[in-house]
Amino acid sequence: MARRPRPDGTTPTGAQHLVQLARETIPPIHPKGVPFVAVPAAVALIGRKHPWVARPAALAAGACAAFFRHPNRVPPVDSSIVAAPADGTVALVDEAVPPPEAGLGDQPLPRVSTFLSVFDVHVQRVPVSGTVTSVTHTPGKFLSADLPEASSDNERTVLGLRTASGADLAVVQIAGLIARRIVCDPKPGDALRVGDTYGLIRFGSRVDVYFPAGTVPAVRVGQRTVGAETVLATLNQPATLTQPVSHTQPVSPT
Numbered sequence: 580m581a582r583r584p585r586p587d588g589t590t591p592t593g594a595q596h597l598v599q600l601a602r603e604t605i606p607p608i609h610p611k612g613v614p615f616v617a618v619p620a621a622v623a624l625i626g627r628k629h630p631w632v633a634r635p636a637a638l639a640a641g642a643c644a645a646f647f648r649h650p651n652r653v654p655p656v657d658s659s660i661v662a663a664p665a666d667g668t669v670a671l672v673d674e675a676v677p678p679p680e681a682g683l684g685d686q687p688l689p690r691v692s693t694f695l696s697v698f699d700v701h702v703q704r705v706p707v708s709g710t711v712t713s714v715t716h717t718p719g720k721f722l723s724a725d726l727p728e729a730s731s732d733n734e735r736t737v738l739g740l741r742t743a744s745g746a747d748l749a750v751v752q753i754a755g756l757i758a759r760r761i762v763c764d765p766k767p768g769d770a771l772r773v774g775d776t777y778g779l780i781r782f783g784s785r786v787d788v789y790f791p792a793g794t795v796p797a798v799r800v801g802q803r804t805v806g807a808e809t810v811l812a813t814l815n816q817p818a819t820l821t822q823p824v825s826h827t828q829p830v831s832p833t
Contacts, residue, residue: 606650611762611779615643647779649702652807654774658743659814661794662773663693663804664706664750665786670694670725672796677789678730680715681737681749689790691811693804694725695780704807705740705775706750706788707814711765712739724755724785736763738777746791746814755784774807790814 608616619639626632654662671692677683695701719734734754741747752761763778765771780786788811790796796812798804804811 606648608647608649611647611781613647615647616640619643648700649776650700652704652774652805654704654772654807655810657813658708658773660773661707661748661788661790661811661814662704662807663798663809663811664703664788665693665695665804665806666700667693667695667786667804669798669800669802669804670785671787672798672800675730675789677749678717678735678737678751680713680717681739681751681789682713683747683749683789686792688792689794689796689812690787691790691796691798692730692785692787694785700806701781702776702779702806703750703752703786705771705773705777706811707740707742707746707748708773709740709742709746709748709771711767711769711771712741712747713767714738714763714765716761716763719754721754721756724753729753729755729785730787734761736761736778738763738765740771742814744814748791749787749789751787751789752778752780753785753787754780 617640619636623633623636623640626636669691671690673690674687675690676685676687677690679685714736716736717734720732722729722733724733730751730753736752738750738752739747740750752763754761760781761778762781765777771777790812791814794812794814797810798812803809
């Protein structure tokens, strides 16, 4: 289920401090990743007398532990700020029609797409506090996530959110070439806080955020994002551009 971020200003002392230092140095593993780490680790342990077995298995366990790492983050306290839902690179800043299952209409809305490489943290975090209005999984293709048609053709899960002020947003997890399994834990009616961990995409790939009309994104293509910390936009900020902004930049596919 959703993991709460560490509250700002809660610094542990004594033995707790040592444990916290260890956790910050070696992030914990997301529960969904435990089987991927445990199996090769067990093989390495059982075959420890046979280097040709133990070494590859240990490397596989280490790689999976790094992939499924789940570091603590400190989200913004301003309720109008929309934070990045994932670590990665901003691949698109534009306006696009949201997926129909998002329930946001058929008009283009501001969108920020974050591309996740295999080296990024792959848990997804709630970008803004609110209530879950819908969760919809749509089967589809597994095209490279950096292609424009990936938004409409690829397998995806749409999480609808409504803030306390009534703003509606959609967060879309999109599978890619390697990513074939989307995990999304919340259910309609759940109350989530910004920074909560709500899901992951195994071994990929892309996360889109659709904002209310008039929202001005605060990031640019190519910028690195840190999940739950990087500011994507501020809600209720008046638009200063008269034409839709559209930036694209090739991103290496997973």
